[in-house]
Amino acid sequence: SFLKWKMAIPMDSNKDNLSRERAQRLFNETVELENKRRKAVQARVPSDPNAWQKIRENYEAIVLEDxxxxxxxxxxxxxxxxxxxxxxxxxxxxxxxxxxxxxxAPQNGKGPVRSGPEVLTKIRFQFKSFLSEATGFYHDLMLKIRAKYGLGLGYFSDDSDNQISMSKDQGKYSEVKKGLVSCHRCLIYLGDLARYKGLYGEADCKARDFAAASSYYLEAYSLWPSNGNPHHQLAILAGYSNDELLSIYRYFRSLAVENPFATARDNLIIAFEKNRQSYNQLLGDTKTATVKVPSTKLPPKGRKRGEVKTPIKDNKVEAVAVKERTSNNRGTFKGFTTRFIRLNGILFTRTSLETFDEVLSTVKSGLLDFLSSGPEDELNFGSDAAECKLTIVRISVILIFTVYNVGRENENQSYADIVQRSVLLENALTATFEIMGCIVERCNQLKDPVASVLLPGVLIFVEWLACRHDIAVGNELGEKQAGARSFFWNRCISFLNKLLSSGYALLNEDEDESCFTNMSKYDENDTSNCLALPEDFELRGFVPLLPAQLFLDFSRKCTFSTDCSRKEKTARVMRIITSGKALANIIQS
Structure with a gap:
């Protein structure tokens, strides 16, 4: 057996050398073909019509060879x-x-009839044909890659059992990872091809092509959650439909991963500038439409510092507001998201900081309107419960990223940079605690908060705080931030007590739940805390939440739906309470 092992080494080595030699030969041939094509273009002479196809075949062969x-x-x-x-x-x-x-176009009906439409139709057909052929090529390439690395359908899911089995054989894991990364790239390219079909194809196919592009990007994300490229492409797609919230959320996600997509920063600057213009227009429209009515009421006595109280409205005005909100919900929500994105844009671009307090005030006012009141949940953040849950999660994530982004220390900072960073972080934390405090307060008002569409966003936030002791406790707090924190924690404590009496809290009161200081404890205890929830699948790879994702079981994929099972509700409640206990220990100490 020793002799066989000894002989296997040169055989494998020879095989590798042959592959390398073939790859090098193909590469040299391709470089020569590329140079000839480039010279032909510069000389404006026809190039070899078969050269393009030959170059593609060579590149494909190299990918599969070495x-x-x-x-x-x-x-x-x-x-x-x-x-x-x-x-x-x-x-x-x-x-x-x-x-x-x-x-x-002919002027006043005079002049010759041009053949523009016919030419345009021909070019569109050529464009569509090329995109379809390229799509087929990448599908075939991905099949060949999967065959080479032995990637069955199981590897194209969130099945953690596969990951566990692969980790036992590092050699196999390394090979499989190579194949998954290549498939990830193919899916990105397939998404881009579908996106171009939507942009330059027939209008009636646009929605279908964009949906296909989104599907490819999401599959690429599931294969490699720590890569930011899929999120960046999804942000571009969201921009086509002018969905500011989704676009900024995806751009932020593309940066908050282990392998960030750097181009997203430049695109964010452009997106935030566009949002600034929309905000200014919205601000102008609001000032024009607003009629100021002086108030004769004195502020109530005895209010604690940092508490926010919604002003009491006249019943008739409230009835009109509810009616308008029902009929113009989409337009009103657009206004809220424009303000919310502007708030985060100020902190990202580090400009117009003098307007921050004013913008935050309008964001809170709009949020309180959408959160509404009463014992029942209202679906004001989307067309159904699933969309509302996603929206609240995205709002929470955008706030978390903003704190994460402004809180990072850069090398070679000047004193002015350090001072500005301190101001930015103060504002970011103030806004985050105030906005999330409003959401938690609304949860307190609900008859059945466990089923609320707000709860996934709350879970994300409290788990993040439990992972970030420094942010949870705070340091050298300014008056605004101290007030915002007080407002949040008062509501949070009341809400945790409400969850404890909800019938879904199954924690042992005598047991010390220290999951955020000892991550292995979840593995030792066979509890539903390990169940990955829809919000966890949505946020895989999100760096600020990575510590909280370590103990989760991603083997059973689930997505947001209108209704959720008791098991899902229990898991969510238990994790919020566990985070709350960890936070209570941190703050009290």
Whole structure:
């Protein structure tokens, strides 16, 4: 057996050498073909019509032949660039034809009838044909990659059992990971191809193509949650529908991962500038429509510092407001999200800080309107319960990211940078505790808070606090932040007590639940605390929450739905209470 083992080494080595030699030969041939094509373009002479296809075949062969060589020379990216250059050519022709058709339109019905529409139809057909062919190519490539690395359907799910079995064999795990990363990239490219179909195809197919693109990006995310690229592409998609909240959420997610997508920062600057303009327009419209009525009421006595009280409204005014909110809910929510994004944009871009308090005030006012009142949950944050849950989670995540972003220390900071960072962090924490305090206060008012659409967002927030003792306790608090914290903690304690009496709290009172200082404790105890909830699947890879995700079981994928099981409710309540206990110990000590 020793002799066989000894002989196997040179055999494997020879095989690797042969693969490397073939990859190198293909690469050299491809470089030569690329140079010839480039020279032909510069000389404006026709190039070999078969060269493009040959280059693609060579790149594909290198990817499948030698992974390390492919990674070293970024062959997968080169392969995509080959397609992207063709897309750029077709896009330029398409846009030029559209511009030409507009400028060549006959004036006053006079002049010759141009063939613009026919030419445009032809270019669109060529564009669509190329995108469809490229889509087929990448599907085939992904099948070949899966076959090479032995990736069955199980690897394209969130099945943690596969991960456990792979971890026992590091060699196999390393090989499988190579295949998964390559498939991840293929899915990103497939998403881009579908996105271009939506942008330049027929109008009636736009929604379908964008939905397909979203599906590809989400599958890419599930394969590699710690990579920011899928979130960045999803942010671009959200921008097409002018969904500011979703777009900013995705851009933030693309940065708050172990492998951030750096381009997102530049796109965020653009998105926040666009939002600033929308906010200014909204502000102008509001000032025009607002009629100020002087109040004769004195503020109530005995209110504790930091507490926020919703002003009492006249019954008739309230009835009108409810009616308007029902009929114009979508438009009103758009206004709220514009203000909310502006609030976070100020802190991200570090500009217009003097307007922060004013913007925060309008955000809180709008949030209180949407949270409404009464013992029953109202679906004001989306078309159904599932969408409302996602919206609240995204609001919570955006606030968490803002604190995470402004709180990071950069190298070679000047004294002015340090001072500005302190101001930014003070404002970020003030806004975060006030907004989340309003949400928790609303949970307190509900007859059945366990079933509330607000609860997933609350869970995310309290678990994050339990992971960040420094933020939970605070340091050198300013008056505004101290008031916001007091407001939040008072509501939070009341809410935790309400959950304890809800019938879903199964914790042993005599047991010290220290999950956030001893993560292995969840593994030792077979409890439903380990169950990954829909919000956990939504936020896999989100760096601020990674410590809280370590003990979760992701083997049974679930998504937000209108109704949730008792098991899901119990798991959520138990985790909130566990986080609350950990926080109580931190704050009291």
């Amino acid at each position: 992974h390390d060589f492919s990674e070293k020379h970024e062959i997968e990216f080169c392969l995509w660039q080959l397609h992207y250059r063709r897309i750029e050519e077709l896009r330029a022709r398409f846009n030029a034809c559209v511009s030409s058709a507009g400028s060549d």
